[in-house]
Amino acid sequence: MRIVCIGGGPAGLYLGLLMKRRHPEHVITVVERNKPYDTFGWGVVFSDAMMLAMRVADPESAAEIEDAFNHWDDIELVFKGTRQRTSGHGFIGIGRKHLLNILQRRCEALGVELVFEREVESDLEFPDADLIVACDGVNSRIRARYAEQFQPDMVIRPNRFIWLGTKKAFDAFTFDFQRTEHGWFQAHIYKFDAETSTFIVETTEETYNAHGLGELDQQGSIEFCEKIFAGTLDGAKLLTNARHLRGSAWLNFSRLICGKWSVFNGKSHVVLMGDAAHTAHFAIGSGTKLALDDAIELANQxxxxxxxxxxxPTVLEAYEEVRRVDVARIQNAARNAMEWFEVVGRRYADTLEPPQFFYSMLTRSQRISHENLRLRDRTWLExxxxxxxxxAGIALKDGERVPPPMLTPHRVRGLSLANRIMVSPMAMYSAQDGLINDFHIAHLGARAMGGAALIFAEMTCVSPDARITPGCLGLWNDAQAEQWRRLVELVHSVGHGKVGIQLGHAGRKGATRVPWEGIDQPLASGDWPLMSASALPYLPNSQLPRAMDRTDMDRVRDDFVAATHRAAAAGVEWLELHCAHGYLLSSFLSPLTNRRTDDYGGSHENRARFPLxxxxAMRAAWPSDRPMSVRLSCHDWTDGGNIPADAxxxxxxxxxxxVDVIDCSSGQVWKEERPIYGRLFQTPFADLIRNEVGIETIAVGAISEADHANSILAAGRADLCAIAxxxxxxxxxxxxxAARIGITAVSWPKQYLSAKGQYETNLARAAAAAAP
Structure with missing residues (x-):
C-alpha cells in the first residue's frame, strides 16, 4: 500500500515505523510542516502499561526510549504555606524532542520517507495514496475539510494555560497553587531529563484578564510567572519554546470528540489519529499515550x-470501534481532572484544609480511589x-486501626449518626391505604440491622391525592402515624440506626400503576385528580393535571405541615422534603414543567417561592434540634431544563x-431526558453545592462499594452517602x-455475632487465595 501520514508527531511517526516494520513492501511517507526540532511542549509522561505495549509493538525503539527515561514516584503539593508529599505513583518521562528524534531515526532505519517543512493544504495532494492518516493535530485541516463526515465536536475550555520549561529538575510531580489579589494560579511541574522540567501555568480567564496578561509580551508573561512561583523555582528561570508559535502563548484547551474517524475522498481512505481525532487535557498527561495507542491499534487491525x-474499510471500522472505547474512558477521566482545575479557586482552594485539598487533587480524575491510594502509599493514607x-471527634490510641471516612461519626444539629452511610429512600409500592405493614417492617428492619446510620423509608405522601400509586406510604392520619411509631421503635431496638422520613407529593406523576404493572402508566380505574405547577401531562397518555391556584397551595402546604407534626410525634429523627424527580414541588423548580406567568413562575426566585x-412552614413545625434536608434534581438532563448551576x-x-443538608439527585423531571450514567455520576452535583454554596450534602447514585463512599467523603465531595x-x-x-476492606471493629447485631467472625475469615481466605 501507499500510505501518507500528514503530521510528524508521535502518532504519524509510530504508525509509519510499525507498518513498515511489519510489511516492508508498503511505501510510507510522513509529512511534517515544521523542522525536525520544532515541537510544541517540553516533556511527555508515560505509564508502565504504555511501555509494555511499545515493547511488544517495536522492541528496538522501546529500548532506546526506556534508556532515555527519567523515573519518579512522588507527587508533591505546594499549597497555603505547606508542602505535602505522597509516593508510589510511578511516573516516567522523556523530552518530547528526544522522543520524536528516536522515532524519526527508527523510521529512517526502516525505510519510511520523512518530509519536513512541507505545508499540506489538502489530502488531495496525494492522489496515489491508498491510505491517508490525518495526524495533523487538534486544528487538523484534513478534518476540517471533511467536517460534515467527521462530525467534530470542539469545546473551548475556559481556563488559560502557558506551556513553559525550566532548567531545574524536580524530584516529584509537583503542583504549586498560589493566590494573587485577583485569583489563583496553579503550576503543573514534572521533569523529563536530568536537568529540565516542564512547567505549565494555568489560571481562569477572569484572573488572566484581571492581571492584564493578554497585554504582556512573551517575556512579560515569563517574568510574571517567575514572580508568582518564585518559591518553587528557587532562583531558576522559566524558558519558552520560542521556535514554536504555541510555545509562547496563553492558550485555551480544546476538547475534541469526533462522531466518525474515517472517510473516503474518492481516491483514498482518510483516517484520523491522535489529537486530530480526540484530545485529553494535560491534567492527566495522556495525549501522547492516546496517539501511540491509536498507531498500535491501527497497525494491529x-x-x-x-x-x-x-x-x-474493514480495518478502519475495527480500529475506530476498539479505540473509541478506550479514548472515551481516558477522556472522561481527563474531563474530571480538567474540571477540577477549572473550579479549584472558587470551589476548593478557599474551602478545604490542606490535607483534604491534597486528597481531592489526587483523586480528581476518579481513576484513583481510596483503596488505590492505600496500595500506592499506605503510610500517607493512614x-x-x-x-x-x-x-470527626475520634480519639485513637496508639496502634489502633483508623476507621475509614465512611465509618466516622457525623453530627447534624442535635442528631449524632454512627457513620456516614444512609439507606436511600426507595419506593416499594407495597402499602394499602398508606399504611406501613409487615412488609415494610421486615424490609426496613433488615436494613436497620445492616449497619447504616440513617434509615430512610420511601417517599411518604402527605395526602391521598399526593400518592404516585395506590401502593405508596402516607402520613395523613393518626393510624399511619402509629405505624410509623412502631417502625421507629423497631429500628431503635435492633441497632444504632436513626430513622428518616421523606415527605412528598406526586403532583402530575400521580395516580399511576405500581411499576411492575406498567411504570408511569395511568391507573385504569380508581384514579384521582392531579395538580402541578402547570397543566402539562408527564406522558402523552397521562392524566392532564390542573395548574395549582392559591387555594390548592394553601391546602398542600398545610398537608405537609400536618404530616410533619405526625412524624415528629412518632419519633422520626430526620425529615426530608422531596423537591426532585418531577413531583409536585419539583415541577415548580424546573422551567420545563413550570410555564406560569404569575409570581410562581419565571425567575429562580419565583419558581422557588412555593417550595420555600x-x-x-415545615421547619417551623419540626423540632429545632432535629435536622431537615431537601432532595433536589440537580440536572434535568435535557435542553431547556435545570443544570447544576441552577441547583x-x-x-x-x-x-x-x-435547610441543613441538600440531597443531590437528578433527572426524572422530563420523560425525554438523556442522562449520562456512570460510576458516581451524581456526585459532582453534591461536590458543587457543598463547596460552592457552603452547605452539607448527600451524594447518591451509582455508589456501590466502600471504596466509592470513602473516596467521596475523604475528598470533601459530600458529607453523607445514600446507598440505594x-x-x-x-x-x-x-x-x-466494612469487613471486605478489613475493618472488624464494627458492631453487628448481637443475634448475628456468631456469623461475624466466620464472614470476616472467609473474606480473608478469599483475598489470600486471589493474591499474586
Missing part, C-alpha cells in the same frame, strides 16, 4: 484483516485517615431558609463492605 487495499477521624413556603441557586435559597439499590441486594451492605 491491519495484521488481523490483511495489509491489502481491499481490506482498508495519616490522612487519622486526620479525618480526628476532625412549604419548607419554611446551586436553589440550594442557596434553601440554605438561607434553614445495593441495599436492596444486601441489607447488611455497610457491615459487609
Amino acid at each position: 491491519f495484521d488481523r484483516h490483511g495489509h491489502g487495499r481491499e481490506g482498508i 495519616g490522612f485517615e487519622r486526620w479525618f477521624a480526628a476532625r 413556603e412549604v419548607f419554611k 446551586a441557586i436553589f440550594a442557596a435559597m434553601f440554605k438561607e431558609a434553614g 439499590r445495593p441495599h436492596l441486594a444486601d441489607p447488611a451492605w455497610t457491615l459487609h463492605e
Whole structure:
C-alpha cells in the first residue's frame, strides 16, 4: 500500500515505523510542516502499561526510549504555606524532542520517507495514496475539510494555560497553587531529563484578564510567572519554546470528540489519529499515550484483516470501534481532572484544609480511589485517615486501626449518626391505604440491622391525592402515624440506626400503576385528580393535571405541615422534603414543567417561592434540634431544563431558609431526558453545592462499594452517602463492605455475632487465595 501520514508527531511517526516494520513492501511517507526540532511542549509522561505495549509493538525503539527515561514516584503539593508529599505513583518521562528524534531515526532505519517543512493544504495532494492518516493535530485541516463526515465536536475550555520549561529538575510531580489579589494560579511541574522540567501555568480567564496578561509580551508573561512561583523555582528561570508559535502563548484547551474517524475522498481512505481525532487535557498527561495507542491499534487491525487495499474499510471500522472505547474512558477521566482545575479557586482552594485539598487533587480524575491510594502509599493514607477521624471527634490510641471516612461519626444539629452511610429512600409500592405493614417492617428492619446510620423509608405522601400509586406510604392520619411509631421503635431496638422520613407529593406523576404493572402508566380505574405547577401531562397518555391556584397551595402546604407534626410525634429523627424527580414541588423548580406567568413562575426566585413556603412552614413545625434536608434534581438532563448551576441557586435559597443538608439527585423531571450514567455520576452535583454554596450534602447514585463512599467523603465531595439499590441486594451492605476492606471493629447485631467472625475469615481466605 501507499500510505501518507500528514503530521510528524508521535502518532504519524509510530504508525509509519510499525507498518513498515511489519510489511516492508508498503511505501510510507510522513509529512511534517515544521523542522525536525520544532515541537510544541517540553516533556511527555508515560505509564508502565504504555511501555509494555511499545515493547511488544517495536522492541528496538522501546529500548532506546526506556534508556532515555527519567523515573519518579512522588507527587508533591505546594499549597497555603505547606508542602505535602505522597509516593508510589510511578511516573516516567522523556523530552518530547528526544522522543520524536528516536522515532524519526527508527523510521529512517526502516525505510519510511520523512518530509519536513512541507505545508499540506489538502489530502488531495496525494492522489496515489491508498491510505491517508490525518495526524495533523487538534486544528487538523484534513478534518476540517471533511467536517460534515467527521462530525467534530470542539469545546473551548475556559481556563488559560502557558506551556513553559525550566532548567531545574524536580524530584516529584509537583503542583504549586498560589493566590494573587485577583485569583489563583496553579503550576503543573514534572521533569523529563536530568536537568529540565516542564512547567505549565494555568489560571481562569477572569484572573488572566484581571492581571492584564493578554497585554504582556512573551517575556512579560515569563517574568510574571517567575514572580508568582518564585518559591518553587528557587532562583531558576522559566524558558519558552520560542521556535514554536504555541510555545509562547496563553492558550485555551480544546476538547475534541469526533462522531466518525474515517472517510473516503474518492481516491483514498482518510483516517484520523491522535489529537486530530480526540484530545485529553494535560491534567492527566495522556495525549501522547492516546496517539501511540491509536498507531498500535491501527497497525494491529491491519495484521488481523490483511495489509491489502481491499481490506482498508474493514480495518478502519475495527480500529475506530476498539479505540473509541478506550479514548472515551481516558477522556472522561481527563474531563474530571480538567474540571477540577477549572473550579479549584472558587470551589476548593478557599474551602478545604490542606490535607483534604491534597486528597481531592489526587483523586480528581476518579481513576484513583481510596483503596488505590492505600496500595500506592499506605503510610500517607493512614495519616490522612487519622486526620479525618480526628476532625470527626475520634480519639485513637496508639496502634489502633483508623476507621475509614465512611465509618466516622457525623453530627447534624442535635442528631449524632454512627457513620456516614444512609439507606436511600426507595419506593416499594407495597402499602394499602398508606399504611406501613409487615412488609415494610421486615424490609426496613433488615436494613436497620445492616449497619447504616440513617434509615430512610420511601417517599411518604402527605395526602391521598399526593400518592404516585395506590401502593405508596402516607402520613395523613393518626393510624399511619402509629405505624410509623412502631417502625421507629423497631429500628431503635435492633441497632444504632436513626430513622428518616421523606415527605412528598406526586403532583402530575400521580395516580399511576405500581411499576411492575406498567411504570408511569395511568391507573385504569380508581384514579384521582392531579395538580402541578402547570397543566402539562408527564406522558402523552397521562392524566392532564390542573395548574395549582392559591387555594390548592394553601391546602398542600398545610398537608405537609400536618404530616410533619405526625412524624415528629412518632419519633422520626430526620425529615426530608422531596423537591426532585418531577413531583409536585419539583415541577415548580424546573422551567420545563413550570410555564406560569404569575409570581410562581419565571425567575429562580419565583419558581422557588412555593417550595420555600412549604419548607419554611415545615421547619417551623419540626423540632429545632432535629435536622431537615431537601432532595433536589440537580440536572434535568435535557435542553431547556435545570443544570447544576441552577441547583446551586436553589440550594442557596434553601440554605438561607434553614435547610441543613441538600440531597443531590437528578433527572426524572422530563420523560425525554438523556442522562449520562456512570460510576458516581451524581456526585459532582453534591461536590458543587457543598463547596460552592457552603452547605452539607448527600451524594447518591451509582455508589456501590466502600471504596466509592470513602473516596467521596475523604475528598470533601459530600458529607453523607445514600446507598440505594445495593441495599436492596444486601441489607447488611455497610457491615459487609466494612469487613471486605478489613475493618472488624464494627458492631453487628448481637443475634448475628456468631456469623461475624466466620464472614470476616472467609473474606480473608478469599483475598489470600486471589493474591499474586
